[in-house]
Amino acid sequence: xxxxxxxxxxxxxxxxxxxxxxxxxxxxxxxxxxxxxxxxxxxxxxxxxxxxxxxxxxxxxxxxxxxxxxxxxxxxxxxxxxxxxxxxxxxxxxxxxxxxxxxxxxxxxxxxxxxxxxxxxxxxxxxxxxxxxxxxxxxxxxxxxxxxxxxxxxxxxxxxxxxxxxxxxxxxxxxxxxxxxxxxxxxxxxxxxxxxxxxxxxxxxxxxxxxxxxxxxxxxxxxxxxxxxxxxxxxxxxxxxxxxxxxxxxxxxxxxxxxxxxxxxxx
Numbered sequence: 001x002x003x004x005x006x007x008x009x010x011x012x013x014x015x016x017x018x019x020x021x022x023x024x025x026x027x028x029x030x031x032x033x034x035x036x037x038x039x040x041x042x043x044x045x046x047x048x049x050x051x052x053x054x055x056x057x058x059x060x061x062x063x064x065x066x067x068x069x070x071x072x073x074x075x076x077x078x079x080x081x082x083x084x085x086x087x088x089x090x091x092x093x094x095x096x097x098x099x100x101x102x103x104x105x106x107x108x109x110x111x112x113x114x115x116x117x118x119x120x121x122x123x124x125x126x127x128x129x130x131x132x133x134x135x136x137x138x139x140x141x142x143x144x145x146x147x148x149x150x151x152x153x154x155x156x157x158x159x160x161x162x163x164x165x166x167x168x169x170x171x172x173x174x175x176x177x178x179x180x181x182x183x184x185x186x187x188x189x190x191x192x193x194x195x196x197x198x199x200x201x202x203x204x205x206x207x208x209x210x211x212x213x214x215x216x217x218x219x220x221x222x223x224x225x226x227x228x229x230x231x232x233x234x235x236x237x238x239x240x241x242x243x244x245x246x247x248x249x250x251x252x253x254x255x256x257x258x259x260x261x262x263x264x265x266x267x
């Protein structure tokens with residue numbers, strides 16, 4: 001049961017999240033054929049928690065970051081926004097995930113991005129995401145009781161344990177499926193979520209054929225905007241469409257969905 005303060009948060013709200021926290025290496029390709037690169041904390045979970053910390057939330061990621069160069073860079077970047085990193089290096093640690101984003105500007109001035117999980121120099125695989133274990137999650141629960149919101153973007157045993165525990169405690173659960181997970185874990189994650197946001201490109205009908213739907217389901221559709229449906233009072237459970245905002249200039253659309261997540265979290 002969702003506690004009443006979820007919809008009328010008083011004081012400082014809090015969010016605990018687990019999922020992809022990675023180092024993004026942004027490579028910009030310029031018109032003169034030159035390249036520049038920069039490093040930032042990223043990943044869906046990393047972005048969501050950083051934005052909410054910047055907006056004033058108490059923000060706590062649960063991860064297995066290593067003390068390698070990438071892990072230190074992520075920690076430094078997230079700390080700048082006020083993210084609490086006390087559960088970001090849980091054991092067993094693993095190599096910090098690294099993602100390459102290549103950003104190009106077309107001749108018409110339109111930016112487009114491409115993600116890669118391979119080293120741009122040697123082509124070898126970069127470190128991948130590793131989920132927190134159930135045991136590590138149990139240790140977190142002892143110290144981090146009931147956040148306003150629990151967020152996760154990967155359906156793993158540890159994440160499901162956290163979602164179930166926090167749901168039982170009255171937290172609101174937000175799930176943003178990314179890629180394809182074990183079918184049973186994915187189904188359980190969908191059942192636990194009060195809010196589920198996903199892209200039309202990845203999942204055309206995530207809840208099709210099931211009566212179990214979240215309190216709020218949001219499907220993003222790129223340049224076509226988004227649509228949502230809810231069974232809250234005053235709505236009939238049918239899809240409601242929202243057009244995309246018109247922009248005078250766009251630099252990079254990567255991460256736009258993470259800002260949308262935080263907008264609905266704050267509201």
